Amino acid sequence: MNNIFDALEICLNELENGADMETVLARFPDLAVELRPILVASVQARNMAAPEPSQDAIRRGRARVMQRAAEMRESRIAPRKRVIPALQRLVLSFSLAAMLLLSSTGLLNASASALPGESLYPVKRTWEGLRLLLIFNKEAREHLADQFENERLHEVNELLVEGRDEVIQFAGVFMQVNGKNYVSGIPVILPADTPLPANGMAVVITGQTNSQGSVELLSFEQLPDGSVVPTGEPIEIELEDESDSESGSGSDNEAVDPRYSMEGTLQAVSATSLVLNGLTVYLDNAEIDGELCLGVQVEVEGYTAADGRFIVTKVKTKGSCSADNNNAVNENSNTNDDSDSNDNSDDSNDNGDDDSNDNGDDDSNNNDGGGGGGGDDNGGGDDNSGDSGDDGSGGDDD
Amino acid sequence: MIIYLNIILKDKNWDLGINKKMSIADGKQELQDLRTIDPKTIGAIYDQYFSEVYRYVLYRIGDQALAEDMTSDVFIRLLEAAQNGRGPQTNLKGWLIGTATHIVTDHMRKKYRRPEEEISDSLPDLKPDPASEVDQREQNRIVQDAYAQLTPEQQHVLALRFGQGYSLEETATFMNKNVNAVKALQFRALAALQREIGEVNYE
Numbered sequence: 001m002n003n004i005f006d007a008l009e010i011c012l013n014e015l016e017n018g019a020d021m022e023t024v025l026a027r028f029p030d031l032a033v034e035l036r037p038i039l040v041a042s043v044q045a046r047n048m049a050a051p052e053p054s055q056d057a058i059r060r061g062r063a064r065v066m067q068r069a070a071e072m073r074e075s076r077i078a079p080r081k082r083v084i085p086a087l088q089r090l091v092l093s094f095s096l097a098a099m100l101l102l103s104s105t106g107l108l109n110a111s112a113s114a115l116p117g118e119s120l121y122p123v124k125r126t127w128e129g130l131r132l133l134l135i136f137n138k139e140a141r142e143h144l145a146d147q148f149e150n151e152r153l154h155e156v157n158e159l160l161v162e163g164r165d166e167v168i169q170f171a172g173v174f175m176q177v178n179g180k181n182y183v184s185g186i187p188v189i190l191p192a193d194t195p196l197p198a199n200g201m202a203v204v205i206t207g208q209t210n211s212q213g214s215v216e217l218l219s220f221e222q223l224p225d226g227s228v229v230p231t232g233e234p235i236e237i238e239l240e241d242e243s244d245s246e247s248g249s250g251s252d253n254e255a256v257d258p259r260y261s262m263e264g265t266l267q268a269v270s271a272t273s274l275v276l277n278g279l280t281v282y283l284d285n286a287e288i289d290g291e292l293c294l295g296v297q298v299e300v301e302g303y304t305a306a307d308g309r310f311i312v313t314k315v316k317t318k319g320s321c322s323a324d325n326n327n328a329v330n331e332n333s334n335t336n337d338d339s340d341s342n343d344n345s346d347d348s349n350d351n352g353d354d355d356s357n358d359n360g361d362d363d364s365n366n367n368d369g370g371g372g373g374g375g376d377d378n379g380g381g382d383d384n385s386g387d388s389g390d391d392g393s394g395g396d397d398d
Numbered sequence: 399m400i401i402y403l404n405i406i407l408k409d410k411n412w413d414l415g416i417n418k419k420m421s422i423a424d425g426k427q428e429l430q431d432l433r434t435i436d437p438k439t440i441g442a443i444y445d446q447y448f449s450e451v452y453r454y455v456l457y458r459i460g461d462q463a464l465a466e467d468m469t470s471d472v473f474i475r476l477l478e479a480a481q482n483g484r485g486p487q488t489n490l491k492g493w494l495i496g497t498a499t500h501i502v503t504d505h506m507r508k509k510y511r512r513p514e515e516e517i518s519d520s521l522p523d524l525k526p527d528p529a530s531e532v533d534q535r536e537q538n539r540i541v542q543d544a545y546a547q548l549t550p551e552q553q554h555v556l557a558l559r560f561g562q563g564y565s566l567e568e569t570a571t572f573m574n575k576n577v578n579a580v581k582a583l584q585f586r587a588l589a590a591l592q593r594e595i596g597e598v599n600y601e
Contacts, residue, residue: 005581008588009566016563038585041592044541045560050456052449053466061452061470062444068474069440072481 007031011039097130115155117166142228150230156186156209163211167218171229174201174220184231187214194220202227260310261301263318266294274312276300281310290317444473447491450562451498457561458502458553460542468505472498495558495572503550544594552587559584 011024021039025032053061111120111127128148135141152170159166172184174197181188181196183205190196194217197203202223207215223229264276269292273282281300292298297319302312451472456465475497479485486493545553558569559580570580 005578005585008585009581012559012584037592038588041588041595042560044537044595045545045556045588045591046563048457048538048541048545049561049563050453050465053452053456053469057452057462057466058448061448061466061473062441064470065440065444065473065477066437069437069477072477 004031004034008035008038011035012042015039015042093130093133097134115158115162115164115166116168117159117164146228146230153184153186153230156215159209160186160213160215163213164209165211167206167208168215169204169206171202171204171223171227173229173231174203175199183215184229188217189214190217197222202229259301259303261299263297263299266292266296266298266317269294274298274300274315279310281312283315284311284313286312286315288315290315291320292317296320440473440477443476443490447494448473450491451494454495454557454562455498455502457557458499459505460546464505468501469498471501475501492572499554506550541591541595544591547594548587548590551583552590555580555583555587556591 007028011028014024015021021036021043024039025035028035111123114120114124128151132141132144132148135144149171152168153172156168156170159168170183170186172186175182176196176199181190183203188205188207197220202225204221204223205215205217206219207217209215262277262279264279266274266276268275268280271283273280274292275281276298281302284302286302290296290298292315296317299316299318300312301314302310305311448469452465452469455468455472456462459465459468472494476485476494545556548556555569555573558564558572559566564572566577566580566584569584570577573580573583575583
């Protein structure tokens with residue numbers, strides 16, 4: 001039986017080399033009858049051979065394979081992102097969000113103003129990420145994302161104002177003005193060999209804030225045209241080089257930082273300081289317009305001294321004092337000036353009690369009479385005044 | 399990469415002995431190259447073997463669009479296998495054809511389980527005219543229908559031997575059988591094909 005298999009193989013090879021079927025069969029006369037149909041079938045099997053694929057087919061298949069390869073490369077580059085399966089991640093974020101909402105809005109509120117490098121900053125960013133994750137309306141999400149981008153810009157500004165040294169990343173519009181580089185209004189120092197982006201190009205900047213009020217570029221990435229990035233608001237940044245270049249007014253008094261003014265209810269008065277809006281300001285040969293007394297609305301003007309104290313150069317009162325308020329202030333200031341701290345605390349306790357009682361009555365009278373007092377708040381104001389009067393005097397003694 | 403191209407070149411000469419030695423010595427490096435999913439390596443392998451694999455698949459299933467898809471599936475499986483550390487151990491072409499065979503067999507099994515069309519209504523009572531008078535295309539269709547009736551192994555040997563035009567020795571290697579077994583197998587496969595087509599008087 002082996003014979004016929006071998007014979008077939010010989011015939012097949014000869015046919016393939018172009019021999020005629022009859023000639024081939026003639027070599028195996030005994031087997032010819034059996035072999036003939038087999039050889040015919042072999043010819044038909046050969047005729048069935050598929051044509052070469054078309055160029056289109058090759059291209060299509062190639063594109064498919066290469067795309068799959070690219071996907072595999074990508075998924076291999078970032079396999080860690082998928083450590084937590086999608087569903088678990090969703091559940092996790094929901095429960096985290098719920099926990100944060102229910103238990104610690106205080107933490108979130110506290111983190112809202114956190115800056116890069118601070119311990120609460122990760123909380124802030126995580127919360128932002130959660131909020132984006134939990135919004136399913138596309139427009140609203142984009143709006144929120146824009147808001148967060150603006151927040152990044154704001155944070156950088158804050159860091160620059162405080163002169164802190166942190167690594168930051170933010171998106172903005174690149175501009176070159178007078179040979180200086182800015183991204184959405186933030187001065188950026190580029191290393192010498194960095195290729196400049198075009199003016200108006202949307203970029204993502206990674207850099208380090210420095211104490212000179214600018215960002216030292218570590219790297220940047222150009223965003224595709226049409227990317228929405230915060231353009232930055234006209235934020236006043238008190239920068240040395242800027243104030244120098246802009247006008248002479250900023251450099252009038254170098255030791256003095258920007259001037260400010262504010263309004264508030266006077267909470268405490270001493271010979272050298274005032275407390276309003278919970279903030280202690282120091283009098284420096286202040287020009288006082290009107291009568292100072294607790295509870296009165298005042299407008300102060302001044303500047304921030306090099307040591308961080310707020311120095312007041314001008315005080316203007318709005319409205320008038322009641323007689324009792326005036327006395328209270330005087331008593332307070334007198335006792336504070338005269339006595340030791342131990343005595344002071346006793347006195348102030350006494351005073352506090354007396355004052356609040358008296359004031360309560362007086363104030364209500366005043367209110368009935370149509371006076372401009374602040375009502376019950378004044379009582380609180382008095383208590384405060386006793387305390388902060390002490391503080392003030394302590395400061396004086398030192 | 400270089401070693402891979404080497405192997406591709408060696409494949410052309412089809413010196414299996416050398417190939418095997420090479421692969422055993424450098425198998426790890428070879429896999430490593432493919433595992434990086436380097437576009438150049440993938441492109442080179444694809445260009446080298448697509449046509450060959452495609453023709454095998456098309457011979458087996460007779461549907462061009464399907465053959466295209468299944469052939470690219472073969473190369474995608476190669477990528478996945480390489481990434482998972484499996485992949486061709488001895489020779490690349492053998493692996494590709496072997497994988498194509500698996501994919502085709504899977505397809506056939508599914509098709510058999512859920513037949514979409516009548517398979518052979520024209521076959522049993524068909525008495526073809528002398529071959530010369532029958533339209534070649536019609537004849538091919540008849541042969542294809544007959545071919546579809548064969549066992550997977552018979553289809554496989556015919557596809558390799560007559561579709562691809564591989565030698566007896568090559569075919570034996572792909573089928574992982576000895577030469578004598580393939581001789582017998584091809585004889586039976588042709589006999590079965592001829593039986594399915596029907597008696598053709600050739601004279």
